Structure formats: C-alpha cells, structure tokens
Amino acid sequence: MLLQLKNIQKRFGGVVALRNGSLDVNAGEVHLLMGENGAGKSTLMKIVAGMLERDGGEMLWQGQGVHLHNPVEAASHGIAMVHQESLLAPHLTVAENIFLGREPRLPLGWVNRGEVIQRAARLIEDHHFPLKAEWRVEKLSPAGKQMVEICRAIQQGSSLLIFDEPTSSLSESETQEVFHIVRGLRDRNVGVIYITHRLEELRAIGDRVTVLRDGETVHSGSMSEVTTDQIIRHMVGRELTSIYSREPVQPGEEVLQVEHLTREPVLKDISFCLRAGEITGMAGLIGAGRTELCRAIFGLDPIDRGTIRIAGKPVHIRSPRDAVAQGLALIPEDRQRTGLATALPISYNLTLASLGSVSRFGILDHTAERKIAAEYTARLRIRAESSKQRAGRLSGGNQQKVAIAKWLVRGARIFLFDEPTRGIDVGAKVEVFQVMDELARGGAAILMVSSEMTELLQVADRILVMRQGRISGELPGRTTPEQIMRCAAFEVSAATTEEHPE
Amino acid sequence: MIQRLLPFLTLIALFIILAIASPNFLTYTNLSSVARQTAVINIMALGMTMIIISGGIDLSVGSILALSGLLGTMTMEKHGIALGMVVGIVTGTACGFANGTLTTSLRINPFIVTLGTMGIFRGMALIISKGLPVHEIPPAFSYLGEGTLLHVPFVLWILLLCAVVIHVLLEHTRLGRYAFSIGSNPEAAYYAGVPVRFHTTAVYAIAGLLTGLAGMTEASRLMTGQPTGGQGYELTAIAAVVIGGGSLRGGEGSVLGTLVGAFIMGLLANGSDLLGTNPYWQQVIIGGVIILAVSFDELRKRRMSS
Ligand SMILES: Nc1ncnc2c1ncn2[C@@H]1O[C@H](COP(=O)(O)OP(=O)(O)OP(=O)(O)O)[C@@H](O)[C@H]1O
Ligand SMILES: [Mg+2]
Numbered sequence: 001m002l003l004q005l006k007n008i009q010k011r012f013g014g015v016v017a018l019r020n021g022s023l024d025v026n027a028g029e030v031h032l033l034m035g036e037n038g039a040g041k042s043t044l045m046k047i048v049a050g051m052l053e054r055d056g057g058e059m060l061w062q063g064q065g066v067h068l069h070n071p072v073e074a075a076s077h078g079i080a081m082v083h084q085e086s087l088l089a090p091h092l093t094v095a096e097n098i099f100l101g102r103e104p105r106l107p108l109g110w111v112n113r114g115e116v117i118q119r120a121a122r123l124i125e126d127h128h129f130p131l132k133a134e135w136r137v138e139k140l141s142p143a144g145k146q147m148v149e150i151c152r153a154i155q156q157g158s159s160l161l162i163f164d165e166p167t168s169s170l171s172e173s174e175t176q177e178v179f180h181i182v183r184g185l186r187d188r189n190v191g192v193i194y195i196t197h198r199l200e201e202l203r204a205i206g207d208r209v210t211v212l213r214d215g216e217t218v219h220s221g222s223m224s225e226v227t228t229d230q231i232i233r234h235m236v237g238r239e240l241t242s243i244y245s246r247e248p249v250q251p252g253e254e255v256l257q258v259e260h261l262t263r264e265p266v267l268k269d270i271s272f273c274l275r276a277g278e279i280t281g282m283a284g285l286i287g288a289g290r291t292e293l294c295r296a297i298f299g300l301d302p303i304d305r306g307t308i309r310i311a312g313k314p315v316h317i318r319s320p321r322d323a324v325a326q327g328l329a330l331i332p333e334d335r336q337r338t339g340l341a342t343a344l345p346i347s348y349n350l351t352l353a354s355l356g357s358v359s360r361f362g363i364l365d366h367t368a369e370r371k372i373a374a375e376y377t378a379r380l381r382i383r384a385e386s387s388k389q390r391a392g393r394l395s396g397g398n399q400q401k402v403a404i405a406k407w408l409v410r411g412a413r414i415f416l417f418d419e420p421t422r423g424i425d426v427g428a429k430v431e432v433f434q435v436m437d438e439l440a441r442g443g444a445a446i447l448m449v450s451s452e453m454t455e456l457l458q459v460a461d462r463i464l465v466m467r468q469g470r471i472s473g474e475l476p477g478r479t480t481p482e483q484i485m486r487c488a489a490f491e492v493s494a495a496t497t498e499e500h501p502e
Numbered sequence: 503m504i505q506r507l508l509p510f511l512t513l514i515a516l517f518i519i520l521a522i523a524s525p526n527f528l529t530y531t532n533l534s535s536v537a538r539q540t541a542v543i544n545i546m547a548l549g550m551t552m553i554i555i556s557g558g559i560d561l562s563v564g565s566i567l568a569l570s571g572l573l574g575t576m577t578m579e580k581h582g583i584a585l586g587m588v589v590g591i592v593t594g595t596a597c598g599f600a601n602g603t604l605t606t607s608l609r610i611n612p613f614i615v616t617l618g619t620m621g622i623f624r625g626m627a628l629i630i631s632k633g634l635p636v637h638e639i640p641p642a643f644s645y646l647g648e649g650t651l652l653h654v655p656f657v658l659w660i661l662l663l664c665a666v667v668i669h670v671l672l673e674h675t676r677l678g679r680y681a682f683s684i685g686s687n688p689e690a691a692y693y694a695g696v697p698v699r700f701h702t703t704a705v706y707a708i709a710g711l712l713t714g715l716a717g718m719t720e721a722s723r724l725m726t727g728q729p730t731g732g733q734g735y736e737l738t739a740i741a742a743v744v745i746g747g748g749s750l751r752g753g754e755g756s757v758l759g760t761l762v763g764a765f766i767m768g769l770l771a772n773g774s775d776l777l778g779t780n781p782y783w784q785q786v787i788i789g790g791v792i793i794l795a796v797s798f799d800e801l802r803k804r805r806m807s808s
C-alpha cells in the first residue's frame with residue numbers, strides 16, 4: 001500500500017470541507033477520485049501534496065505515519081500534483097515553469113538555462129504537446145497552461161502523481177496523450193490519483209474508484225464492480241440521469257451572420273450564421289481558432305477583414321461594450337482570469353453583467369439581486385454558505401458555475417458559450433444544457449464551443465468544425481464522433497511548429 | 503468577526519486609554535479640535551476609499567488640496583465666499599478628472615500618473631501664487647472650519663454628510679458596484695461590458711471633488727490659502743483607508759472603516775501631544791501602527807482563505 005488516508009478532516013473557518021476522507025492507493029494503479037463540485041476532492045489532495053494541513057485523521061505513506069507541511073516535503077517523497085487552477089508563474093517561460101525550484105545548476109548556483117530549455121523541449125516533444133519551451137506562460141490558453149502543469153508534475157513526481165482535472169480544458173487528442181502518460185506511469189509502478197468530471201474518461205483509465213460526498217468517503221472499490229450510473233448515484237446521493245438529449249427546435253431566422261471574417265494568422269475567411277432557436281455546436285482541436293473566433297466576434301480582438309451582421313444589419317463591434325449593446329454575450333473560456341472577481345461576494349459576481357436589470361436610475365435593488373442570486377445558486381447547485389460568501393473561497397467547479405450563471409442571468413439575443421461545462425459536475429452539466437435549451441426556445445441564437453464530443457452530440461442541432469483557423473465542415477447534430485474527428489484532424493507537426501495554442 | 507472589528511476596538515481602546523491618561527482629553531475644547539483636525543483628512547480619505555476600492559491610488563491629493571484651497575481663497579478675495587467655494591470644489595474635481603483621464607487613456611499605472619500630477623498641481627499652485635499665501639479672506643468664511651452647529655463643529659456635519667453620500671454611492675449604486683468589480687478584477691469587468699474607463703474616471707473625479715472640499719475646509723480653518731499646504735496628506739489619507747480594512751489590491755474597503763482609520767490616526771496624534779511625547783517619536787509610533795494594523799488584516803485574510 002502506497003498511500004492510506006484515514007478519516008481526514010479539514011475545515012475552513014466555519015465551513016467543513018472534509019469530515020471523513022478516506023482513500024488508499026496502491027503503487028501501479030490509477031485511482032479515480034469522484035464527487036460533486038465542492039465535495040472536497042481538491043482539499044483532500046492538497047493535504048496529500050502538502051499544500052494544506054489537515055485538522056484530523058491519519059495519513060500513512062508506505063505504511064509510516066507522516067505529516068507533510070509543504071509541497072517541498074511532499075516532493076521529497078516523490079509526490080507531485082497537477083492543479084485544478086493554474087499555479088504557474090505567468091511571467092516566466094514554459095521551460096522555467098516546468099523546472100521552477102528544481103533547475104539544473106551550474107557551479108556557484110547559476111541556472112543552466114540551456115539545459116532547462118533543452119530538457120523542457122524534449123519533455124514537450126515526447127508528449128506531442130503543441131507548446132514551445134520558450135513561450136511565456138501568460139500568453140497560453142487554459143489548455144496550454146494545463147499541459148505545462150502536467151509536464152511539471154511528471155518532471156517532479158516519482159512515486160505518486162495526483163491529477164486534479166487534468167483534461168478539463170483539453171480536447172480529444174490531448175486527452176488521449178494524457179491517458180497515454182497516465183498508463184505509462186502505471187506501467188512504471190507509480191501510483192496515480194485522477195480527478196475528473198468527464199464520465200467517459202472513467203472506463204478509459206480507472207482501475208479503482210473512491211467517491212466523496214459532502215466531505216465523506218461514501219464508496220471505494222474496483223471499477224469493474226460498479227456501473228457509471230452507480231458512481232453518479234454515490235456522488236449525488238439521488239437518482240440522476242447523465243444522459244441529456246435535446247428536442248430539436250424549428251430554427252428561426254438568421255440572427256448573426258459572419259462573412260469572410262479574417263484575423264491573421266488565427267482566423268482565415270470564416271463565414272457562418274447562427275439562427276434563432278438553434279444551438280450550433282463548434283468542434284475542433286486546441287489551436288484551431290475557436291476561442292479566437294468568439295473573441296473577435298465579441299470585440300475583444302480587432303479583425304482584419306470581414307463583416308458581421310446582426311439581424312441583417314452590418315455592425316461594428318470594437319469592444320465588449322459594443323457587443324453587449326448589440327445583444328451579444330460571451331461566456332469566456334478562461335473564466336478564472338476573465339470571469340470572476342474572487343474578492344467579491346457570489347451575488348455581486350452573479351449580477352455584474354446585468355446590473356441594468358437590478359437597478360433603477362443607477363440605484364441598486366438589493367432585494368431583486370438577492371432573488372436572482374438565490375435562484376441561480378439553487379439551480380446550478382452552487383455549494384456555498386450563502387451568496388454573501390466570497391467567490392474565491394468556492395471550490396473550482398463552483399467558481400465555474402458562478403461565472404457561467406453570471407451570463408445566464410443576463411438576457412441576450414446571441415450567446416457565445418466557450419467550453420461551458422468545463423470543470424462542472426454531472427448534475428450541473430445537465431442544468432446548464434437545460435438553461436441553454438430554454439434560452440434557445442426563447443428565441444436566442446447559441447454558439448457552443450466544446451471539446452467534449454459527447455456533449456456536442458447531445459446538445460447541438462448542427463455542428464461546425466474548425467481546423468487551423470478555417471471552418472472545415474458543417475455536420476448535422478446527429479453525427480458521429482468519427483465524422484467530427486475526420487473534419488477536425490490535421491497533422492500534429494504543423495501545429496507544434498507554426499501555431500500558438502488558442 | 504472579532505478581527506474585522508479590530509480597528510473599531512482599537513479606536514475605543516485608544517479613547518479609553520487617553521481618557522484615563524490625560525485629564526485634558528475628555529474636554530470639549532480638545533475633542534472638538536481633534537474632530538476639526540481629522541475632518542479634513544477624513545473628507546479626503548473618503549475619496550481615497552473609492553479610488554482604492556476601484557484598484558487605484560492617488561498620490562496627488564495633497565497637491566490638489568493646496569491648489570483648490572488657493573484658487574478658492576483667491577476668488578473669495580474679490581468675488582465673495584460662495585463663488586470661492588465653487589471655484590475651490592470645481593478645481594478639485596477638475597484635477598481628479600485629469601488624473602482619471604490620464605490613467606484610463608494612457609493606460610499608465612495610477613501610481614505613476616498621480617506621482618506626476620502631484621508635482622504638476624503643486625507647481626501650478628506655486629506659480630499662480632508666486633509662492634505667497636493668500637490672507638485677504640472674508641472673516642465669515644471661518645465658519646466652515648471653525649464654526650459650530652448645535653454645539654458640534656460644523657465640519658463634522660459636513661463630514662457626516664459626505665460619509666453618508668459616499669457610503670450610499672458605494673453600497674447602493676451601480677457606480678459603486680462597478681468600482682468594486684473593477685478593483686477586484688478589471689478584466690472580468692471589461693468582459694462583462696462594464697464601461698471601465700468611464701467609471702474609473704468618475705471615481706477619480708469624485709475623489710477630486712471631496713479633496714477640493716477638504717481644501718476649502720483647511721483654508722477656512724487656517725484662514726489662509728497656502729500653496730505649500732497639504733504636504734504628506736496623501737499618505738495619511740491612504741493610511742486611514744488601509745487601517746480601516748481597504749486593500750491596495752483593490753476590491754475592498756468601506757466608508758465606516760475609513761472613518762475609524764482616520765480617527766485612530768487623529769487620536770494618536772492628539773494623544774502624543776497631550777502626553778507630551780516628542781513629536782519625532784510621534785511619527786515613529788504612527789508608522790508602526792500602520793504596519794501593525796495592516797499585518798493583522800493580512801493575517802486574518804490568510805487564515806480565512808488558506
Ligand atoms: N480556501 C477556502 N476557504 C473556504 N472554503 C473553502 C476553501 N477551499 C475550499 N473551500 C470549501 O471546501 C469545500 C470543498 O472544496 P474542494 O475544492 O475540495 O471541492 P472539490 O471536490 O475539489 O470540487 P470541484 O469539483 O468543484 O473542484 C467547498 O465547499 C469549498 O467551498
Ligand atoms: Mg477541485
């Protein structure tokens with residue numbers, strides 16, 4: 001037995017994050033850790049990785065009781081963690097981040113820069129990640145940052161590796177690469193703990209599974225003995241179907257028309273339209289330009305050429321304000337950076353994009369605001385003490401829910417959802433789909449960018465596929481993953497040498 | 503909760519200690535002089551609270567105070583008190599507006615911008631006055647700084663009014679909410695379609711207005727328009743905000759906290775005077791208190807979030 005956690009407890013002020021966390025991991029196994037948003041998964045893992053101290057309970061490492069006080073101590077036992085939120089130094093390069101704190105040294109304490117870059121480049125190449133060792137981390141998309149986190153952890157961990165939602169912003173091929181890495185680790189007899197909200201990943205790599213609910217271990221056992229539905233039932237403590245399927249709607253008129261939109265070098269001659277009542281999916285690999293397209297439409301990035309029409313009229317959108325005035329809403333991909341004011345209460349965050357509707361003549365209506373906050377925290381099951389709690393103190397998935405809800409609160413005619421379900425649990429995913437469906441039925445046009453093919457197939461009426469800055473295909477909603485892959489795929493080498501990930 | 507009340511408890515403790523230690527403390531004369539002294543800083547600090555909440559800083563308020571006091575009193579010499587007041591307050595507002603416009607349109611850090619305007623505004627005051635203070639002021643003007651209404655110093659009423667207005671502005675209006683969100687995460691505010699530039703500029707302009715009013719109050723108290731006045735006030739104002747729980751990272755701060763912070767600073771100064779502490783030591787004590795207060799606050803935040 002590599003690691004045993006018995007009855008771990010942890011509280012934050014008045015909030016009990018863990019009341020009875022138990023888990024044991026063998027060397028050479030992939031152990032899944034499952035649970036709803038806010039169940040305590042990250043907290044438990046941060047205790048193992050020495051980032052938080054436990055309040056009670058026991059941790060045995062190779063049979064010995066240990067108490068890890070900081071990540072350096074954990075690293076000395078060969079424990080490393082891929083974090084849910086990016087904990088990278090934004091102003092440093094990819095290579096410097098991978099080796100931060102463990103740089104190869106020259107005499108007199110000089111850092112051997114050449115070797116840092118070389119070794120990082122080799123690591124990146126080994127895993128076919130579309131990254132370059134010299135890139136600065138702040139320029140990377142969430143997917144890029146996640147890949148750097150993964151490289152750093154495999155560089156450091158030798159006995160136990162913890163992956164906290166490593167694939168939440170990766171697309172199919174990068175996810176496959178992560179699986180490849182995980183299997184390689186298992187073959188080298190390393191223990192792996194793997195947290196995910198993507199159900200289709202469970203069978204692909206899990207050997208055993210532990211389920212946390214409300215800070216308590218409610219199930220632990222081999223993957224071969226449980227069905228996915230049983231795992232979900234353990235997670236949520238009630239019956240729930242994860243299968244969502246949308247009744248298609250007769251689409252209305254074209255609300256948004258994009259013609260020959262170009263922004264060198266990421267967007268090339270893009271034309272498509274969105275129709276009222278329709279959910280248009282958008283698939284593609286990381287770096288295909290999907291996020292750039294949303295940003296360009298929303299006025300965050302300038303465009304070189306092309307026209308955008310809303311309800312038939314050409315519009316010039318130069319800033320998010322213009323976009324909002326035109327009835328657009330963007331649910332951005334990088335929600336931690338661009339979506340959440342962590343120091344402010346949840347309710348402030350929820351109404352930030354729609355203060356117009358909870359105020360009159362500039363005076364806020366606190367009652368209306370509380371009502372909205374109550375409605376959406378309940379709907380998306382945001383786990384918080386109260387809506388006055390600071391958003392930064394929520395679990396990762398609950399922060400995502402707040403950021404998404406902020407845009408759902410605001411009425412708009414055209415919604416651009418960039419990876420709307422990233423990091424949120426099964427129940428909440430279905431809720432988000434339902435809200436999207438309601439919006440569409442109310443006459444909104446929706447573009448849904450997603451790297452999860454299953455959900456595109458469940459929700460979208462029509463799927464556009466992007467490849468290397470162009471729209472490479474349009475498929476009906478009831479298509480197959482293979483079809484999408486065929487449209488999206490391109491030579492990986494081209495991506496690594498030419499393109500910056502999104 | 504206890505820690506959140508810490509500034510408040512400190513204020514009360516300070517009050518009690520001074521009441522016991524010095525027989526002259528609890529007298530009407532002394533208390534009203536403390537109130538008058540603190541009021542000027544306090545009115546400025548209210549504006550600074552808004553700026554700090556929105557993630558900015560204003561180092562030029564001391565210079566704005568001098569410039570608006572000077573222009574106000576100069577006008578008063580010829581055109582009477584009312585117009586003088588207006589000119590003083592408009593001057594302050596214009597200076598604040600300039601600060602806001604410069605930071606938002608040049609996208610320069612407000613620390614740098616206001617470091618620059620601190621010199622510019624001060625220089626303008628010195629050029630206009632040729633370095634000489636204004637003395638010919640209508641005697642009735644002294645009511646603003648020295649008069650009383652219902653046995654309470656008139657400035658305290660003004661302070662109270664300003665505090666209520668700014669509190670309402672921050673907690674109950676869209677402008678205030680936007681200030682908080684711009685300070686906490688400017689990018690999130692921008693993505694949400696918040697008119698970030700407009701509101702940032704508005705915040706600086708409002709702070710300028712309050713500084714202009716503080717400038718007139720100061721001029722009335724001293725019955726001169728001093729081009730060299732208000733030096734170092736910016737730091738006292740910032741300290742008051744920070745002691746009262748404001749965070750220089752933005753997104754945090756409150757009117758009540760700032761009032762308490764300013765009164766703590768005021769009592770410390772008054773206490774050292776009464777107890778005959780060497781004025782050089784006064785500075786050391788006040789500096790120490792600032793560091794102590796902020797480190798307690800940081801400790802509280804870290805404990806809550808780790
Ligand atoms: N720094 C903190 N301060 C206060 N409460 C916290 C803090 N971090 C986590 N919590 C609370 O502890 C609980 C467990 O959080 P944790 O991050 O472990 O959840 P999780 O299982 O990882 O969820 P997710 O799937 O959303 O990542 C949550 O209710 C959360 O609100
Ligand atoms: Mg988590």
